[in-house]
Amino acid sequence: MSTLVQAGAHPVPWIRRDVGLQAYAEVFERMRAFTEARTADTPDELWLVEHPPVFTQGLAGKAEHVLLAGDIPVVQSNRGGQVTFHGPGQVVAYPLVDLRRLGIYVKEYVFRLEAALIQTLEAFGVVGFRVPGAPGVYVNLADPFNLGLPAGPRQDVFEGLGKIAALGIKVSNHCTYHGLSLNVAMDLEPFVRINPCGYAGLRTVDLATLGVRAEPAAVANVLAERLGHHLGHSSNPVPVAF
Secondary structure (H helix, E strand, O other): OOOOOOOOOOOEOOEEEEEEEOOHHHHHHHHHHHHHHOOOOOOOEEEEEEOOOEEEEOOOOOHHHEOOOOOOOEEEOOOOOOOEEEOOOEEEEEEEOEHHHHOOOHHHHHHHHHHHHHHHHHHOOOOOEEEOOEEEEEEEOOOOOOOOOOOOOOOOOOOOEEEEEEEEEEEEOOEEEEEEEEEOOOOOHHHHHEOHHHOOOOEEOOOOOOOOOOOHHHHHHHHHHHHHHHOOEOOOOEEOOO
């Protein structure tokens, strides 16, 4: 029988796959196949990936939010959300988690993913925060090392903010796939070719833009540890080849 796991209590190992640079469509199909085949006793996994340049459209995606794809392919996905961009220098994490075993629902799962991202940024001296109604993690461009979300109502909720991490998940039979991306040191130009996550004019940033020098692999290690903490798994996952 499967065992209920609460974050931070009696953590159990999960399988970590350091995929490396891999085409989005290939990883997408393998995640879907893994999720369809898993049983109540299948161990959870974490896949850490970089993708060649690609725009991905979520289930809510609208064609008009892709302004000028150019030479970058647009791939339709079954994750939630709208259009985003993936490319080298970005850490993409795909937690493949049985929510029944963890004992939480989707809203709490998303909250924990965002918490892991915020704590990862904190480890590199950056203040990340949520914006109500807009999944992902943001920074205050005026001072990303000390300032959070400006207080009080504003006409443009994104004024002065930059998005540094995006979320898009799929849940099938209570099991998750797809996940999150954190911008470390990448070519940000493709983000101006879209309305990121459906928001026209939303600025996208990475750690390098903020003046933080970090290797994607180092950021991935911190993010993996934080995800493990919040999703009921030990900080020493079982490494397995992709």
